[in-house]
Amino acid sequence: MRADRLVAALLFLQTRRRVTAAELALELGVSERTARRDLEALASAGIPVYSQAGQGGGWSLVGGARTDLTGLTAPEIRELFLLTGPDTGAGPHTRTALRKLVRALPAPLRAGAEAAARAGIADGTDWTGAETEEAAHLAALQRAVVEERELRIGYARPGREPRERTVQPLGIAAKSGVRYLLADTADGLRTFRVGRVTSVTETGAPAGRPEGFDLATAWRALAARMEDRMVAATVRGRAAPGTETVLEGLLGGRIRYGERGPDGWTPIEADGPSPEVIAAQLAGLGARVELLDPPEARTALARIGAELTALYGEPGPGTPAAPPRAPARGATRPG
Structure with missing residues (x-):
């Protein structure tokens, strides 16, 4: 030190x-x-x-005498302070480091750095009022990565009870605002969504690190596998006017549109892990989306509809009629 x-x-x-x-x-x-x-x-x-x-x-x-130890250019300094300035939700250690960096900069660069630090703000409050799940264990995971400490973590997959695993933490990656722990396990390299970690305990043993491990390379390989699983299946169908915003909110870049027909309905293609998963994601749109193929997607929607009907009963009087059905399957395809 x-x-x-x-x-x-x-x-x-x-x-x-x-x-x-x-x-x-x-x-x-x-x-x-x-x-x-x-x-x-x-x-x-x-x-x-x-x-x-x-x-x-x-x-x-x-x-x-002065020595510019930073070696940073003016644009690099502005970018750094825009990303990690005191008003962007940076932690106390980051803010301390930034203050030291400001003092270290030559006077002509200092004003620009301070202005950039004041140019952003981050509000971590969820609009739903719920606290962020990541905050609970993020600091402990980051510390274990830096200090190379083996961990015993509790991890809860959606719809399952937490399960403990021993991991060798290797790094933290962020994708679309969601943080993931990269760790070596008995089953090889794995990613764990930080918000699903339920407990963090140090085992007292040092963490092993694969020889030649590079975090960026490992993340790209793991992310590519995850993305492949996310687009393993494609469904085709059509969507009623005004559903585009909802579809894009549900599927993001995995939704594609064809040319709108004379009736106002638009052919769509959507990618996902499986036809059944895509069907479940679109089920909330009811009759405003009709899936045409593959058959597994239509079967999944029919099953969901039957379950909802059994739970809530037949539609009562005054229920709006469903829009006209699509042409025969295969008659309309995305362009």
Whole structure:
């Protein structure tokens, strides 16, 4: 850690005309004696640092010398502060690091960095009023990744009871605002959605790390497999006017449209893990979407309809009539 302290000491000197060992000790969170040794180490390393004894004395850089340790360009600095500035939901350690970085920047770049830090805000409150599920265990998972600690985690898949697994945490990845833990397990590399982690316990053992492991490469490979599973099946059908916004909310980029017909209905194609899953996603649209093929999708919708009818009974008087049925299957196809 001493190398980190020496860099921090030099950055602190750059922002002050003169500092005392006591001031540096307070800044670095060390004893005054340690701070003095660090200053002497900088001088011994050839950094133009000198001390002046007596009242009003202290340590200074010769001639106000500066060393731009960041190596950052103005556009890079603006981008960094836009992404992680104090008003974007960054944690306390990030905010402390950003303050230190501001002090380390040359004066011409400092104003732009501070302006960029004030340019964004993040509101973590769910519109439904529910607290974010990720926050509960994210810090513990991140710490285990950095410190390479083996973990025993509880993990609950949708509709199942939590199950404990021993994992070797390797990294945290974020996709579309959702964080995932990448970990090595007895079954190989796996991803765990952070919001579904129910408990985190350190086993006391160090985490193993595969030789040559690269987080970005591993994530791309795992993400590609997940995406392949998400588009393993395609259904075709047609949608009533005004359903586009709902369809895109449900399926995102997995929905495609054909040319709207004279009756206002639009041919659609939708991708998903299976015809049954896609059917379940579209079931809430009722008669405003009709699936034409494959047969498994139509069977799944018929089963869902029968279950709902059995649960809620036959439609009562005054129920609006369903729109006209589509032409025979295969007569309309997306363009």
